[in-house]
Amino acid sequence: MDRRVVITGMGIYSCLGKTLEEVKDSLYHGKSGIIFDPLRKEMGFRSALTAHLEIPDLKKELSRSQRVYMPEQAKYAYCATADALRHAGIDQDYLNSHEVGILYGNDSSADPVVKSVDTMREKKDTTLVGSGAIFQSMNSTVTMNLACIFKLKGMNLTVSGACASGSHAIGLGAMLIRNGLQEMVICGGAQEVNPFSIGSFDGISAFSIREDAPEKASRPFDRDRDGLVPGGGAATVIIESYESAVRRGAPIIAEVLSYGFSSNGDHISVPNVDGPARSLEMALRLAGIDKREIGYINAHATSTPKGDANEAKAIYQVFGDNMPEVTSTKSQTGHEMWMAGASEIIYSTLMMKNDFIGANINFENPDEDSAKLNIPGKRIEKKFDTFLSNSFGFGGTNSTLIIRNL
Amino acid sequence: MTKDEMIAKTIEVLAEEFEVETEVITPEADIKKTLDLDSLSLVDMVALIEETFGVKIKGTEVASIKNFGQLYDFVYERMEN
Numbered sequence: 001m002d003r004r005v006v007i008t009g010m011g012i013y014s015c016l017g018k019t020l021e022e023v024k025d026s027l028y029h030g031k032s033g034i035i036f037d038p039l040r041k042e043m044g045f046r047s048a049l050t051a052h053l054e055i056p057d058l059k060k061e062l063s064r065s066q067r068v069y070m071p072e073q074a075k076y077a078y079c080a081t082a083d084a085l086r087h088a089g090i091d092q093d094y095l096n097s098h099e100v101g102i103l104y105g106n107d108s109s110a111d112p113v114v115k116s117v118d119t120m121r122e123k124k125d126t127t128l129v130g131s132g133a134i135f136q137s138m139n140s141t142v143t144m145n146l147a148c149i150f151k152l153k154g155m156n157l158t159v160s161g162a163c164a165s166g167s168h169a170i171g172l173g174a175m176l177i178r179n180g181l182q183e184m185v186i187c188g189g190a191q192e193v194n195p196f197s198i199g200s201f202d203g204i205s206a207f208s209i210r211e212d213a214p215e216k217a218s219r220p221f222d223r224d225r226d227g228l229v230p231g232g233g234a235a236t237v238i239i240e241s242y243e244s245a246v247r248r249g250a251p252i253i254a255e256v257l258s259y260g261f262s263s264n265g266d267h268i269s270v271p272n273v274d275g276p277a278r279s280l281e282m283a284l285r286l287a288g289i290d291k292r293e294i295g296y297i298n299a300h301a302t303s304t305p306k307g308d309a310n311e312a313k314a315i316y317q318v319f320g321d322n323m324p325e326v327t328s329t330k331s332q333t334g335h336e337m338w339m340a341g342a343s344e345i346i347y348s349t350l351m352m353k354n355d356f357i358g359a360n361i362n363f364e365n366p367d368e369d370s371a372k373l374n375i376p377g378k379r380i381e382k383k384f385d386t387f388l389s390n391s392f393g394f395g396g397t398n399s400t401l402i403i404r405n406l
Numbered sequence: 407m408t409k410d411e412m413i414a415k416t417i418e419v420l421a422e423e424f425e426v427e428t429e430v431i432t433p434e435a436d437i438k439k440t441l442d443l444d445s446l447s448l449v450d451m452v453a454l455i456e457e458t459f460g461v462k463i464k465g466t467e468v469a470s471i472k473n474f475g476q477l478y479d480f481v482y483e484r485m486e487n
Contacts, residue, residue, distance in 0.1 A: 064425050065447055125462075128453050131446040 005174040006406060008250040009088025009238030010346050011080040015051035015231055015333055018079070020087075024350045027358040030379060032215035032332050034229050040195050040202075047207035049217050051231030051334045053193050066149055069135035071112050073190035073338075074145045076234035077104065081146055081186055084236040089250050090184075092151070101154030101182045103173045104142045104236075105165025105189035107338045110197040112136035142190045142234075154182050160338075162393025163300075165189050167341025170237060171259030171399055177241050184240035189342035191232030198230045204269075208303060218335075219362035220301035220328035221308050221370035228302040231334030235343035254349055257386070257402040258286035264396025271307050271392055276300075276314040279398035283388065284318070287402045292322045294402070295384025296357055298348040300392045301328035302335045311390065312369035323374045325382065327360035341391035341399060348387045352405050355383045409482050412459065416478065419458050423450065433475030440474075459485055 012018070015033025016026035026033070033051045040048035055072045056079050062070075070078070085091075094100075116133040120126060135141060140158035147156045155176060159169040166189020173185035201207070208227040210217040218229040245252050260283025264275030284291055297315060301308040308328075315326060329347045330336070336343050351357055356379055363370075363377040385405040392398045407415075421428045424441040431440060443451060452463045455477075461484045463471070471477050 059425075064423075065442065065444070068447070068450070125456070127449060127462075128456060130453050131449045 003178050003180060004242035005177045005239055005256040006242050006245050007237050007239055007253045007256065007349070008245050009084040009090065010236070010253065010349065011083030011087060012233070012235045012343060012346050013056070013076040013079045014233045014235065014343060015053055019083070020350060023347065024354055026332065027329070027347055027351060028354070028356060028379065030332065030359045030361045032361065033231065034214045034217055034334050036211055036214050043195055043199070045195065045199065045202045046205060047202055047209050047227070048211060049208055049214050049229045051193060051229070053233055062149065068132040070145050071109050071136040071141055071192060072194060073106060073109070073192040073232065073234060074142045076232070077142045077146060077188060077190040077236065078149065080188060080234040080236040081150070084186070084238050088238040089248065090238065095150050095152060098183065099154040100152050101156065101173070101176065101185040102143050102147055102152050103155060103157055103159055103169045103185055103187050104146070105159045105161065105169040105338045105342060106139055106142045107160040107162055107165050108192065108197055109137050109139060109141050111192060111194040114196045146186070152186070155185060161397045161399065162395055163335065163337045164341055164391040164393040164397050164399040165338040166235065166343065167389065167391035167399035167401055168261065168397070170239065170256065170342060170345060171261065171401055173239050174256040174259055177239060183244045184238065186236060187239055187342065188234060188236035189339035190234035191337045191339035193232035201230065206304065216362050218303045218331050220299065220303045220331050220360060221312065221366065221373070221375050222363050223365040223367040225303045225305060225308065228304055228330070229334035231336040233336060233339055233343070235339055235346050237342060237345060252406045254352070255404045255406050257289065257404050258283045260284070260286060260400040262398045264398070266396050269394055271310050271396065273310050273313045273317065275396055276311055276390065276392055276398050277317050279400040280314060280318045280388070280390070283400035283402050289386065289402070291319055293386050294324050294388050295382070296324055296348065296351070296387040297326040298344045298387060298389040299326050299328045300390040302330055309367065309369045311392070312373055316369070316372045325357050325380065326373045326375050327357060329358065331361040331363065341389070344389050344391070345401060345403060348389055349403060352384055352387055356381050407485065409478065412482055412485065413478050415458060416481065419454055420451070423454055431474055433478065434473055436473055437471065437477060455481060461485055
């Protein structure tokens, strides 16, 4: 069995907006979601730059007993997923009567861990940690919460693949559907934004210190980039078999043509060229398309010196002189990490559906490697029907998705 | 703290944490039903009482406390007044 996989719903909770319309406008106008957070400076951070997000108040939507197990990223994921299900025309009756799965990217839940440990150390009484801490603290917190809230009955699993988690979640969900094991899977990625979650990341000097100009700090591929800016939120796509979508009369947004993946087998933090290139090649081969059909590449590029350079080399190695436009939406959002692979599918799809490629903001001067790519520093109006999205992570995990307009 | 003050404080913190109206917390009312507690959220009630009054309710003791009146008696007897 080799079934077609389509996207029928999208929802997002992002620093660029809480609705698809808001996010589309932010992409169109090149808005940055990055701010300076004074609290991080007080906490001893080297960089106080971060994406800005409010934690949603879900008191009206969910009971106390549902909310108490949810850390912030599960709340973002709930909002994104509820919107995506509505977008796909899925109600609770449908979820009750079908085996709908969930595969969601998440690779940390630091805030509840830190708070629990603080309580245990101070009070020396584990009861005082409370009932929510265990469920909030686990990596699978997003899927365990959403599976119970939405009463899901299919595959129920968290994908922890570092900064490629969200992309792998969509790719693996598509594999389940393509093989006939699931009809529909809720896929996505979530990322906590609290300082505790990225303090250790700040500690390895990975972040930009351009604190006097937060909106200019995330500058993927630019010659003067000096590190990434952490971001977060959640993004959900509803994927299902083409037959299921047609049977339901659902609005079909796009098709997941292929999922390529690879492992670098190399350094824990420094990406190489060969691993990403193999992921790109695999996605193109499985899609069964000519690379000239790719109208846009959403790069992983996070604004780190080495990472962007090696991704540029990998893209050039694969695409050569047939180079479509390449941008990194992280120039606007910062690095949404566990969420990024899913959110960037939504960002790219919104651009594809609205015939534009948003600017790679802050791209002012190329370096030797990015000069070989076709990177628009300004928004361009362009109709394209197929895009490729890269996501790479610590440990050398790589994921590439190719999506086609329908 | 008088017993009446302790009762008022108990009602206040339980109503806020478990999102119920203060009026439903009466001495005769069943705690689990009134606050909609399962085995997990019962832990939160025990922790809240300990945080508020410094009174620890052991697992073996919590089973014998059925209504709020029994809870008030249990806590007041063990409070350091």
